Amino acid sequence: xxxxxxxxxxxxxxxxxxxxxxxxxxxxxxxxxxxxxxxxxxxxxxxxxxxxxxxxxxxxxxxxxxxxxxxxxxxxxxxxxxxxxxxxxxxxxxxxxxxxxxxxxxxxxxxxxxxxxxxxxxxxxxxxxxxxxxxxxxxxxxxxxxxxxxxxxxxxxxxxxxxxxxxxxxxxxxxxxxxxxxxxxxxxxxxxxxxxxxxxxxxxxxxxxxxxxxxxxxxxxxxxxxxxxxxxxxxxxxxxxxxxxxxxxxxxxxxxxxxxxxxxxxxxxxxxxxxxxxxxxxxxxxxxxxxxxxxxxxxxxxxxxxxxxxxxxxxxxxxxxxxxxxxxxxxxxxxxxxx
Numbered sequence: 114x115x116x117x118x119x120x121x122x123x124x125x126x127x128x129x130x131x132x133x134x135x136x137x138x139x140x141x142x143x144x145x146x147x148x149x150x151x152x153x154x155x156x157x158x159x160x161x162x163x164x165x166x167x168x169x170x171x172x173x174x175x176x177x178x179x180x181x182x183x184x185x186x187x188x189x190x191x192x193x194x195x196x197x198x199x200x201x202x203x204x205x206x207x208x209x210x211x212x213x214x215x216x217x218x219x220x221x222x223x224x225x226x227x228x229x230x231x232x233x234x235x236x237x238x239x240x241x242x243x244x245x246x247x248x249x250x251x252x253x254x255x256x257x258x259x260x261x262x263x264x265x266x267x268x269x270x271x272x273x274x275x276x277x278x279x280x281x282x283x284x285x286x287x288x289x290x291x292x293x294x295x296x297x298x299x300x301x302x303x304x305x306x307x308x309x310x311x312x313x314x315x316x317x318x319x320x321x322x323x324x325x326x327x328x329x330x331x332x333x334x335x336x337x338x339x340x341x342x343x344x345x346x347x348x349x350x351x352x353x354x355x356x357x358x359x360x361x362x363x364x365x366x367x368x369x370x371x372x373x374x375x376x377x378x379x380x381x382x383x384x385x386x387x388x389x390x391x392x393x394x395x396x397x398x399x400x401x402x403x404x405x406x407x408x409x410x411x412x413x414x415x416x417x418x419x420x421x422x423x424x425x426x427x428x429x430x431x432x433x434x435x436x437x438x439x440x441x442x443x444x445x446x447x448x449x450x451x452x
Contacts, residue, residue: 116149116173117142118203118276120194121166122213123156124184125322128165131209134286138236139207140170145238146252148204149173153197155190155302157183163299170291177302181313184320185213188312191220196307198225203276205254207236210280218280228271229278230256234285234382234405241270254279259382259405266401284330284386287409327361327377333390334360337380337407340367341396341417342436348373350440351395357447363387365403368396381406396436399424416440 117139122129136152143150149172154162159178166174177193198206198221206221208214210232222229235257241250253270254277260267271277329335336355338348348362355362363380364373380387381403392410397403399415399422407413408427415428416439425431432439 115202115204115275116151117146117205118198118201118207119150119152119171120206120208120214120217121152121154122185122209122211123154123159123162126158128154128162129209129211129283130288131211131214131281131283133166133169134283134288135207135209135281136166136169136171137289137291138281138286139205140291142205142236142238142254143170143172146204151175151201151203153177153194155182155185155193157181163297167295167297168290168293170295171297174297174299175302176299177304179304179308181308182304184317186313186315186317187216187220188314189308190217191224192312193302193304193307195221195224197302198276206276206278208278208280210282214280218278222278225274225276227274227276227278228269229280230258230269230271231280233258233279233281234386236279236281241272243272253277259402264402282386284388284406287388327375329361329363329378329380329385330387332361332387334358334393335363335380335387335389335391335407335410336360336393336395337363337365337397338368338373338395338436339365339397339403340371340373341398342368342373343396345373347436350436350444354393354440354444354447357444357451358391360389360391363407365397365400394424394428395440397424398422399427 119135119139121132151173152171153175155177157180208218237255238252239255250272256269256279336351338351351362364378369379382405386406388409390411393414395416413428414430415424416432
């Protein structure tokens with residue numbers, strides 16, 4: 114069994130959260146298979162970067178350090194990763210479902226003629242029997258993702274070609290150290306030998322990066338509203354409650370489509386995946402498309418006038434009633450009891 118590989122995105126002197134989440138998951142998958150976890154970082158000024166990935170259980174870190182590799186451009190990164198895959202022949206290769214991952218992974222899959230599943234929300238190993246040929250496969254990567262607009266959850270396998278490749282959405286995996294003292298091996302990629310001028314038809318002259326105005330993913334408290342909130346004006350109550358609790362306002366797709374709030378606040382399969390300490394769902398029915406993005410919250414409070422709403426099945430506490438009656442009372446008493 115060959116190893117599991119994670120492509121780690123490096124930008125602005127740090128490794129992307131989604132890459133660290135993938136390392137956490139990949140370490141567990143590697144333990145199941147009894148194989149090594151390998152990772153790759155391509156960029157510039159990477160000295161000491163291994164200290165940030167080894168604690169996640171990385172056994173082998175492949176580094177390509179060259180000023181031409183930062184910022185990211187497609188051709189040189191794809192060329193180096195393809196060459197590396199042809200040498201190490203990974204069993205599984207994982208990428209973040211980011212603008213970089215969505216650009217890079219398909220090019221690699223096309224060149225190596227292997228399958229690729231995009232926007233996965235879960236990864237597990239399992240067995241499969243082909244009913245036509247009778248051939249049996251063991252330890253295939255089940256690449257699980259929403260399909261048909263989130264109406265079904267599809268399990269996709271890649272039985273006959275390698276590596277088994279997938280891009281994974283940010284926030285769906287938990288980020289945690291394997292061991293703070295874990296030590297792996299660094300292998301340097303011979304960049305000078307592999308890179309040539311034909312790989313640089315595009316040169317980045319200047320970059321302007323706009324920071325996110327809303328940080329829902331990093332908020333410990335999220336007050337989320339659905340179509341049942343009723344109006345943009347009623348959402349103002351959620352913003353007031355979030356301000357008192359030091360949290361952020363989220364929304365379901367239905368609320369975003371209705372124009373109650375901006376898309377950047379959307380939580381769910383087609384939005385952001387969150388894991389706050391407290392998630393208050395206001396006027397949200399609890400369709401699978403939404404709950405897939407917030408079900409890992411530490412504590413869930415549902416406020417809904419429908420006692421049979423699916424959200425109540427995963428909520429720790431359910432409050433049955435109208436938003437217009439309950440939220441103002443919560444604002445009043447939180448103000449009274451919050452220092």
